[in-house]
Amino acid sequence: KGTTREQRALKYLKEHARQGDPDSVLETFDEFCRTQEWAMNAAEEKGDILDEIVRELQPTTCLELGTYCGYSAVRIARNLSPSARLITIEVNPDYAAVAREVVKLAGLQDKIEVINLDSADVIRELKTKYDVTKLDLVFLDHWKYLYIRDIKLIEEEKLLKKGSVVFADNVIIPGAPGYLEYIRGSKNYKSTFYSVHFEYMDDMKDGVEKSVYIGDE
Ligand SMILES: Oc1cc(-c2ccc(F)cc2)cc2nccnc12
Numbered sequence: 623k624g625t626t627r628e629q630r631a632l633k634y635l636k637e638h639a640r641q642g643d644p645d646s647v648l649e650t651f652d653e654f655c656r657t658q659e660w661a662m663n664a665a666e667e668k669g670d671i672l673d674e675i676v677r678e679l680q681p682t683t684c685l686e687l688g689t690y691c692g693y694s695a696v697r698i699a700r701n702l703s704p705s706a707r708l709i710t711i712e713v714n715p716d717y718a719a720v721a722r723e724v725v726k727l728a729g730l731q732d733k734i735e736v737i738n739l740d741s742a743d744v745i746r747e748l749k750t751k752y753d754v755t756k757l758d759l760v761f762l763d764h765w766k767y768l769y770i771r772d773i774k775l776i777e778e779e780k781l782l783k784k785g786s787v788v789f790a791d792n793v794i795i796p797g798a799p800g801y802l803e804y805i806r807g808s809k810n811y812k813s814t815f816y817s818v819h820f821e822y823m824d825d826m827k828d829g830v831e832k833s834v835y836i837g838d839e
């Protein structure tokens with residue numbers, strides 16, 4: 623075929639979504655995933671919970687680990703206030719390239735910065751290089767073994783403040799070994815588990831975990 627699934631998804635979005643309309647981009651991406659090819663978007667029930675968190679928290683600075691094609695980046699950014707922004711990190715260059723196009727298609731390039739690097743390297747430089755003081759929202763959606771590595775790094779960098787929310791996808795499928803016991807065992811977080819359907823699969827269950835930081839600044 624010569625094209626990747628991600629490139630085929632982007633082509634479909636360009637042909638069927640309304641330029642500059644985030645809702646249209648998300649609806650069209652969901653349609654693609656339900657009618658053409660499955661893709662690992664934090665969609666449907668997962669996306670609804672993410673929307674709720676963003677609307678309630680009204681975060682100013684958001685960090686997403688694992689951009690993939692930019693679906694959840696658009697989902698988060700469409701609900702952000704004018705001056706708020708999202709930094710999203712994607713280590714895979716092919717995914718990052720598609721995500722930048724999807725963000726542009728949604729008209730959200732002024733709110734979303736896609737960084738094609740390893741998450742740990744960027745987290746270490748958020749304060750010095752990316753002008754971040756604190757993170758109001760962190761969305762963990764990259765590789766399961768990196769959730770615990772990166773949350774510890776985020777704590778080490780003192781990037782969280784009272785009320786910051788850490789939202790983790792896939793804590794059941796594929797699972798995030800070590801992360802759940804770490805975050806649930808920590809006195810610095812109040813965690814809530816949500817049982818949800820796996821994206822675009824009505825007969826499969828996954829889980830997401832919302833953790834509110836209550837530790838010292
Ligand atoms: O939401 C997701 C689902 C899956 C995934 C793919 C295929 C399966 F069979 C099961 C699970 C992988 C993911 N990797 C990174 C971030 N999010 C992911």
Ligand SMILES: [Mg+2]
Nearest residue numbers: 662763791792
């Ligand atoms: Mg996921």
